[in-house]
Structures are given as C-alpha cells and as structure tokens.
Amino acid sequence: xxxxxxxxxxxxxxxxxxxxxxxxxxxxxxxxxxxxxxxxxxxxxxxxxxxxxxxxxxxxxxxxxxxxxxxxxxxxxxxxxxxxxxxxxxxxxxxxxxxxxxxxxxxxxxxxxxxxxxxx
Amino acid sequence: xxxxxxxxxxxxxxxxxxxxxxxxxxxxxxxxxxxxxxxxxxxxxxxxxxxxxxxxxxxxxxxxxxxxxxxxxxxxxxxxxxxxxxxxxxxxxxxxxxxxxxxxxxxxxxxxxxxxxxxxxxxxxxxx
Numbered sequence: 001x002x003x004x005x006x007x008x009x010x011x012x013x014x015x016x017x018x019x020x021x022x023x024x025x026x027x028x029x030x031x032x033x034x035x036x037x038x039x040x041x042x043x044x045x046x047x048x049x050x051x052x053x054x055x056x057x058x059x060x061x062x063x064x065x066x067x068x069x070x071x072x073x074x075x076x077x078x079x080x081x082x083x084x085x086x087x088x089x090x091x092x093x094x095x096x097x098x099x100x101x102x103x104x105x106x107x108x109x110x111x112x113x114x115x116x117x118x119x120x
Numbered sequence: 121x122x123x124x125x126x127x128x129x130x131x132x133x134x135x136x137x138x139x140x141x142x143x144x145x146x147x148x149x150x151x152x153x154x155x156x157x158x159x160x161x162x163x164x165x166x167x168x169x170x171x172x173x174x175x176x177x178x179x180x181x182x183x184x185x186x187x188x189x190x191x192x193x194x195x196x197x198x199x200x201x202x203x204x205x206x207x208x209x210x211x212x213x214x215x216x217x218x219x220x221x222x223x224x225x226x227x228x229x230x231x232x233x234x235x236x237x238x239x240x241x242x243x244x245x246x247x248x
Contacts, residue, residue: 049144050143057227060225060228080245081145081220081221082220082221086246086247
C-alpha cells in the first residue's frame with residue numbers, strides 16, 4: 001500500500017489546477033486528519049467482480065471516510081460491490097477516486113492501489 | 121464473522137453461488153443449502169439446519185433464499201430453532217446479487233445488521 005504522502009503528491013500532479021484548495025489542506029494536516037482527497041487513474045484492467053470486491057473490502061477499513069468512484073459521469077459508493085461493478089468501467093477508461101473524511105488520503109491511496117494493480 | 125447460508129432449490133445453484141461469493145468476497149463464510157435430502161430439486165429443512173450450524177461462528181447467520189418454498193423452508197427452520205433467533209435472519213434479497221453484496225460486507229467483519237442491509241440493498245442495484 002503506498003504511503004499517504006505519495007498519494008498526496010500523485011493527486012497533486014493529476015489534479016493540481018482544480019484542487020488547489022484540497023492540496024493546500026493536505027499540506028496543512030496530517031494524513032489521518034485529511035478531509036478530502038482525490039485522484040484520477042486509468043484502469044489497466046476491467047473493473048469487474050473481483051477487483052470491485054477488493055475495493056469494497058478495502059473501503060470498509062475506513063469507516064469514517066466516504067469513498068466514491070466516478071466513471072463516465074456515474075458515481076458509486078466504494079463500499080458497495082454492486083455499485084462499483086455497475087459503473088461498467090473497462091480497461092483504459094478513467095476513474096476518479098474521491099475520499100472525504102478522517103482518512104481521505106490513506107483511503108484514496110488504498111483504492112488507487114487496487115484499481116491500478118496489474119493482477120487479474 | 122457473520123455467516124451466510126444460500127438456500128436454493130438446486131444443489132448446483134446453491135453450491136455455484138457459494139463458490140462465486142467465496143471467490144469475490146475472500147474470507148467470507150458461505151455455506152450452500154441446495155436441493156432435497158436426496159439431492160433432487162427442492163428444499164430441505166434438514167439441509168438448511170445443517171448449513172446454519174456450519175455457517176455460525178457466533179456473530180450471526182444470514183439466510184438468503186432463492187424462491188418460493190426456499191422462503192417457507194427457511195421460516196420453518198427459524199420457527200423451530202431453540203436458540204436466540206435474532207442471530208439468524210432471513211433476507212428478502214436477490215439471490216446472486218444479494219449473496220455477493222452480503223458476502224463482501226460479511227468478509228470485512230461487519231455485524232449482522234450491516235450484512236442484512238447489504239443483501240437487501242442489492243435489490244436496487246443496477247447491473248449496468
């Protein structure tokens with residue numbers, strides 16, 4: 001699992017212009033106090049049952065953080081495997097991971113790691 | 121961890137669904153209760169009872185029936201249970217989607233109410 005600071009840098013690189021306030025907040029707070037984090041990934045694989053299940057399982061480890069995936073204008077609660085599968089996100093498409101709450105950065109990094117892992 | 125019992129008229133359907141949930145929701149405890157005692161299409165209260173005993177690890181068991189008499193047989197088993205029946209709950213949920221959704225939530229160590237909710241919410245989930 002990537003460290004939270006890595007997620008902050010990666011998120012900044014991807015979304016620096018539109019999320020300046022968020023990134024500034026990230027620098028002001030420790031990872032566990034982070035309010036919101038966001039990162040866009042390009043899927044190396046289809047987001048079907050098994051990775052969706054891994055995302056939902058991982059999201060449950062952050063009970064105080066709301067984690068959403070946005071793909072092609074549709075939003076899914078990361079805790080719901082059915083909602084995540086329902087996005088129908090295929091390899092090569094962009095998915096935005098957005099986490100709001102106590103552990104936003106860590107949650108984003110965890111979900112991004114699952115989405116971008118090559119296996120399966 | 122909350123256990124899950126999949127009750128189907130078909131042994132193959134129950135076992136296949138349990139296998140699928142096991143693959144997707146690694147770590148979940150899912151037990152199949154399919155078919156009659158002689159392996160024909162139908163439901164068996166004895167198979168359901170045995171499956172509950174196997175699935176029960178102390179945190180409760182969620183029963184997911186496929187159709188019709190699977191519901192009736194499950195209710196009959198619940199009515200005959202000696203123990204605290206609030207720990208064993210029957211879900212009104214789609215069989216496959218409910219099992220997968222509940223299995224993932226159960227695998228995270230969530231309580232019975234959360235696992236039941238995950239199963240029931242599956243009714244409203246769009247497939248695509």
